[in-house]
Amino acid sequence: MLLTKITFFERFEHDILSGSKTITLRDEAESHVIAGQILPVSTFETDRWFCDIQIIDVTPVKLTELTKVHAKQENMTLPQLRDVIAEIYPGLEQLFMIRFRILPQ
Numbered sequence: 001m002l003l004t005k006i007t008f009f010e011r012f013e014h015d016i017l018s019g020s021k022t023i024t025l026r027d028e029a030e031s032h033v034i035a036g037q038i039l040p041v042s043t044f045e046t047d048r049w050f051c052d053i054q055i056i057d058v059t060p061v062k063l064t065e066l067t068k069v070h071a072k073q074e075n076m077t078l079p080q081l082r083d084v085i086a087e088i089y090p091g092l093e094q095l096f097m098i099r100f101r102i103l104p105q
């Protein structure tokens, strides 16, 4: 079933709003979005809406395939990105890269 909203941890809100974070890596359960889809974005912690995004595309990517390019799109270094993924999705190898653009508010 297609997602109708997406949440991010509050600590990523500024990077999303500034346009410095343009992808998110999710597990299979949160990969069900399609190109062109517009989604409201809220904080994971309090479900506070803070922007809308448009999905550009969704691509499967394995943990071992992550590169500095992915990290830059997350506004992180590659070690930081690996740490974040290990914290959120411990032991998960198959991820899905969701590219998005923020819509004007």
Ligand SMILES: CC(=O)Nc1ccn([C@H]2C[C@H](O)[C@@H](CO)O2)c(=O)n1
Binding pocket: 007, 008, 009, 012, 023, 024, 025, 026, 044, 074, 084, 085, 088
């Ligand atoms: C509930 C849940 O999983 N929420 C998530 C998952 C991921 N993110 C961010 C963290 C990283 O920047 C990328 C890669 O996972 O996406 C998130 O904010 N909230």
